Amino acid sequence: MASDILIPPLRQTQLFTPELVYFEPDALNYPKGQRIWQWAEQQGLPIRQTTSHNRITNLPGDSELEKYRIAKKTLVVGLRKTLKFDTSKPSAEYAIPIATGCMAHCHYCYLQTTLGAKPYIRVYVNTDDIMNAAKRYIEERAPEITRFEAACTSDPVGLEHISGSLTELIEFMAKEPLGRLRFVTKFHHVEPMLHLNHNKHTRFRFSVNADYVIKNFEPATSSFAERIGAAGKVARAGYPLGFIIAPIIWHEGWEDGYGELLDKLKEALPEEATSDLTFELIQHRFTKTSKTVIQQRYPKTKLELDETKRKYKWGRWGQGKYVYPDEQANALREFITERIFDKFPEAAIDYFT
Numbered sequence: 001m002a003s004d005i006l007i008p009p010l011r012q013t014q015l016f017t018p019e020l021v022y023f024e025p026d027a028l029n030y031p032k033g034q035r036i037w038q039w040a041e042q043q044g045l046p047i048r049q050t051t052s053h054n055r056i057t058n059l060p061g062d063s064e065l066e067k068y069r070i071a072k073k074t075l076v077v078g079l080r081k082t083l084k085f086d087t088s089k090p091s092a093e094y095a096i097p098i099a100t101g102c103m104a105h106c107h108y109c110y111l112q113t114t115l116g117a118k119p120y121i122r123v124y125v126n127t128d129d130i131m132n133a134a135k136r137y138i139e140e141r142a143p144e145i146t147r148f149e150a151a152c153t154s155d156p157v158g159l160e161h162i163s164g165s166l167t168e169l170i171e172f173m174a175k176e177p178l179g180r181l182r183f184v185t186k187f188h189h190v191e192p193m194l195h196l197n198h199n200k201h202t203r204f205r206f207s208v209n210a211d212y213v214i215k216n217f218e219p220a221t222s223s224f225a226e227r228i229g230a231a232g233k234v235a236r237a238g239y240p241l242g243f244i245i246a247p248i249i250w251h252e253g254w255e256d257g258y259g260e261l262l263d264k265l266k267e268a269l270p271e272e273a274t275s276d277l278t279f280e281l282i283q284h285r286f287t288k289t290s291k292t293v294i295q296q297r298y299p300k301t302k303l304e305l306d307e308t309k310r311k312y313k314w315g316r317w318g319q320g321k322y323v324y325p326d327e328q329a330n331a332l333r334e335f336i337t338e339r340i341f342d343k344f345p346e347a348a349i350d351y352f353t
């Protein structure tokens, strides 16, 4: 399939390298912990010890903003102690915890509020414990299929060269008749996973958006061209593929922006990608708390966070969120849905929320 309307990537997004690494002492009792330690040493990174990955209190930085930026470049290697998985509707039954935190700087990211004062990046070395817990969840729900989302609290593809955890999960899930893995990414570093035996039990999804959104709100992620190139590779490797268009943002020229997005996807994707393709559509939302945090951390953001232009939706846990009024939400949903079915008649739209 031709890809001539795609502009070749102007820059190559590099693999993430932290500037500071912490280890819980117990992490070194695991081969993965030792491997990451050796890697950090080879990279010449400063290494510190911490008693718990939940309590890093001495991060450098003079101001809150500086501490935040340094935290986003700090890796903490520890053990996952809580093996009770959160639910992860609507995309899966459970969130599978292999990492927490992310090095990218998407202005709208909900991790800014959910991770609170702990925005540093944690990877867990006890993947066997995590997989054993997943096995128990699968058995509990048999004969139903159980889906696990690995990207609820992180972007694990961007950390795979350090942790290797997705590789372990993909190979584990390949052998589970009733288990399925899924994750979403804004990174294109998929090479380590292209030759695995996945048995089609893992769905790779890429987060994509209108040019305006990627350019203005997604610093430190792979470019659209890089993501779409990686999507083609993943599809050719036989993985089921999906796209998450999120957050869908109402902006001047949004119809052109989202129309072009679907045109570019159609042009760039190989045939293999379109036979089992899913889309998930999520409109932009914010809470009062997230607005405050975003404005502190990205004071110059162009992200529209005006409550008076939004509809208030009550939340299950007390705090409600601001979404688009029905008229705008419906216009976005209808336009994007039509374009998807026009370009990819066989694709499934899993949900719009």
Ligand code: SF4
Residues within 6 Å of the ligand: 102, 103, 104, 105, 106, 109, 110, 111, 153, 154, 155, 186, 221
């Ligand atoms: S890539 Fe995903 S997890 Fe990382 S900052 Fe952006 S939205 Fe958040």
